[in-house]
Amino acid sequence: MSHIIGNIFEGLIQYTLLGVIVALLLMLILLILLHARNPVMAFLRIAPLRxxxxxxxxxxxxxxxxxxxxxxxGSAMWLSRLIWMGVMAAVGLMILWIVVTVIRG
Structure with a gap:
């Protein structure tokens, strides 16, 4: 029974970690776009997108x-704080994943 519960916790942690990593990747792309706003504006030709x-x-x-x-x-300083919070969440989830894996055996 504890093996099943351990697998469930490990799966939840893995999928949550995957979600945090995807969110961090999207925030990093947004940070890069906002940092290089002038070249991006010059590249965008479609008026609604611009x-x-x-x-x-x-x-x-x-x-x-x-x-x-x-x-x-600085540019997009509000986003860098969110990125650091996401990195801390990812590290915490990895530590939790290690603990669950060790306890599960």
Whole structure:
């Protein structure tokens, strides 16, 4: 019975870790796009897509207003905090996965 419960916990941890890794990858892509906004704007030729990206850049600038005093040359500083939280969550899940694997035997 404990073997089944251990397998269930291990599966839940693995799928949660996979979700965190996918979210981190998407946030990293967004961070790269926001950091290189001028080349991306020059690359986008389709007007609706360019408008949506411009709205995304404006939202990022509004979210960065509180971080400008600390780092005036930074971009998407609000996103870097989320990325660090995601990395900490991934490390915690890996440690939990190791513990469950060791207990399960």
């Amino acid at each position: 408008d949506k990206f411009d709205q995304l850049c404006e939202l990022s600038d509004r979210l960065d207003e509180s971080h400008i005093a600390k780092n005036p040359f």
